[in-house]
Amino acid sequence: MIIREKEPANLEMTFSSLESRITPAEQFYVRSHFAVPEIDLTTWRLAVEGVVARRREFTFDELRALPQQTIEATIECAGNSRVFLVPKAKGVQWELGAVGNAEWTGVLLRDVLAAAELGEDARDIVLEGADRGAIAEPPRPAGEIHFARSVPREKALDDVLLAYSMNGEPLTPAHGFPLRAVVPGWYGMASIKWLQRIVALDREFNGYYQTVDYGCWQRDEAGAVLTPLSEMQVKSQIARPAGGERIRGGSTCKISGAAWTCAAEITRVEITANDGKSWHAAKLLGEAVPASWRLWELDWDAPQTLGKCTIRSRATDSLGRSQPMEHDANRGGYMINFCLPIDIEVV
Numbered sequence: 537m538i539i540r541e542k543e544p545a546n547l548e549m550t551f552s553s554l555e556s557r558i559t560p561a562e563q564f565y566v567r568s569h570f571a572v573p574e575i576d577l578t579t580w581r582l583a584v585e586g587v588v589a590r591r592r593e594f595t596f597d598e599l600r601a602l603p604q605q606t607i608e609a610t611i612e613c614a615g616n617s618r619v620f621l622v623p624k625a626k627g628v629q630w631e632l633g634a635v636g637n638a639e640w641t642g643v644l645l646r647d648v649l650a651a652a653e654l655g656e657d658a659r660d661i662v663l664e665g666a667d668r669g670a671i672a673e674p675p676r677p678a679g680e681i682h683f684a685r686s687v688p689r690e691k692a693l694d695d696v697l698l699a700y701s702m703n704g705e706p707l708t709p710a711h712g713f714p715l716r717a718v719v720p721g722w723y724g725m726a727s728i729k730w731l732q733r734i735v736a737l738d739r740e741f742n743g744y745y746q747t748v749d750y751g752c753w754q755r756d757e758a759g760a761v762l763t764p765l766s767e768m769q770v771k772s773q774i775a776r777p778a779g780g781e782r783i784r785g786g787s788t789c790k791i792s793g794a795a796w797t798c799a800a801e802i803t804r805v806e807i808t809a810n811d812g813k814s815w816h817a818a819k820l821l822g823e824a825v826p827a828s829w830r831l832w833e834l835d836w837d838a839p840q841t842l843g844k845c846t847i848r849s850r851a852t853d854s855l856g857r858s859q860p861m862e863h864d865a866n867r868g869g870y871m872i873n874f875c876l877p878i879d880i881e882v883v
């Protein structure tokens with residue numbers, strides 16, 4: 537793993553080592569805002585409160601007794617690929633490895649909400665982690681806050697999973713032991729780790745990580761509106777060749793990587809070596825799995841011309857969405873899904 541920050545640990549996968557659709561837990565990136573909270577399973581509880589008829593507290597065993605569900609889901613940090621932005625954006629300078637795909641087992645959020653008899657008026661479901669700390673830069677609340685995020689009622693009652701296992705093993709402390717949310721199709725910030733409290737609100741949640749951080753600008757008839765990040769944008773990444781790699785001129789070179797989107801299937805991945813003037817279709821590997829990335833590869837004829845060469849990949853999904861060639865500045869340092877330039881050397 538590439539260490540982006542020691543304390544709290546922020547670790548990135550070496551994306552050029554992508555081998556299989558499932559990312560092993562040891563290679564799955566870690567994005568944490570505060571130190572890993574110390575949790576004793578015997579005293580740990582999941583509280584469900586707010587606009588509910590029956591406030592509930594679940595022990596770990598009580599949660600495990602609810603119907604169990606396993607899903608595969610890709611999680612990408614909204615700041616993944618930030619290092620590619622010109623000019624530089626502030627924040628962790630992730631390269632390609634703040635994304636992974638795992639198998640998650642747990643209980644559906646909707647079952648937990650049903651057990652608490654979710655109120656008709658509940659609009660937004662806040663998920664809160666046990667981790668906490670002070671924010672360094674203004675604007676900031678005084679004192680410490682927990683990492684918390686919300687999902688709208690419809691999403692909460694659809695496919696949000698509260699997972700206790702990752703790839704068939706108990707969650708590791710770094711990935712949210714004993715329980716984390718997995719919000720399929722959404723950027724990683726929504727998938728709250730070390731989940732300890734769920735609050736149903738009759739209004740929109742305006743927490744720090746919902747509005748001040750993890751937002752982007754969108755234009756509507758009233759002007760520019762700060763909007764909480766949610767769904768992942770269609771994206772592909774080249775795993776190999778890695779940036780800086782040397783390729784023999786005129787040889788056949790395998791270009792491979794992964795592509796993902798939200799609530800749709802990847803239908804096409806193409807490669808350009810001339811800034812989009814021409815594209816070569818890659819082969820999609822395996823079968824499409826909902827909410828998971830699709831691996832792909834292309835046997836590419838490397839140019840005869842020696843020197844620097846920039847390759848880029850572009851994915852398209854079943855809703856007709858494609859990656860743009862440029863980053864949209866309204867997104868600041870987030871949602872970086874433009875066709876990333878990978879510089880290689882033809883020798």
Ligand SMILES: Nc1nc2c(c(=O)[nH]1)N[C@H]1C(S)=C(S)[C@@H](COP(=O)(O)O)O[C@H]1N2
Nearest residue numbers: 565566567568569613665683724725728729
């Ligand atoms: N409690 C809590 N949950 C959290 C975070 C956090 O700092 N604290 N980071 C979020 C962000 S920004 C991302 S990208 C994902 C990363 O999950 P991972 O570390 O398991 O890869 O967790 C999310 N859930």
Ligand SMILES: [Mo]
Nearest residue numbers: 613614724725
């Ligand atoms: Mo993130």
